[in-house]
Amino acid sequence: MTAGTRGCTNAWTLWKEILPLGYKGSYQRVRAYLHDKRTSPRPVTAGPPSPRALAGWILRHPDTLTESEQLQLKSVRTRCPELDALTGHVRSFATMLTERQDDLPSLPTLAAGIHRDLDAVIAGLTLPWNSGVVEGHVNRIKMLKRQMFGRAGFDLLRKRVLLA
Structure with missing residues (x-):
């Protein structure tokens, strides 16, 4: 060349x-x-919008977006069908929450549960720590227990858990 x-x-x-x-x-x-x-x-x-800007456009009410932001969001939505679908879901969910229209009878229960555990939800979304390792061990122990159901007693289960 x-x-x-x-x-x-x-x-x-x-x-x-x-x-x-x-x-x-x-x-x-x-x-x-x-x-x-x-x-x-x-x-x-112009380069592509930052993820933060794009998330802001999707999460804000469409009437609060400037004309430039609306055009950029429209351009992104036409190029990416996944983001287009996401925007539709976010907006319908926002409408459901703000206008109190829900076809899901369990939604108020979910919202009440989130509100009751708000501190835990905020901590889970903002702190860098998680219980993933513990959950992995619990999942592994439950799998071993299912595999051995009806086949052996607690002593053999204990050995498999400790040696695995």
Whole structure:
């Protein structure tokens, strides 16, 4: 692969490569051409939105978004069907909660349980610690117990748990 096809910006190298290809111009002309390319303003392109900004657009009420934010969210939703579905679910859930419309009779029970354990819910969502290791051991012990149901007594179960 030649330097010219890799996007070479060294004028001397590029001039040396294009001479055998039939270029009749001078080195100064190649140098001036590359100088113009380096100094000309490049079109400004906006990068993708940050995850935090995108989450904010999805979680806020659509009427509170600026026109620019609405256009950017619409662009993201058309490009990603998963985010489009997520936005629909979030908005329908918000409508359900704010307008107290629910087709799920257990939703008030869930909300009451979350409210009752609010400190634990906040701690679980914000603190870096979790009980995943303990839950893994409990799951493993329950699996061993299911495997040995009706086959052996507590002593053998105890040995399998301690040795596994």
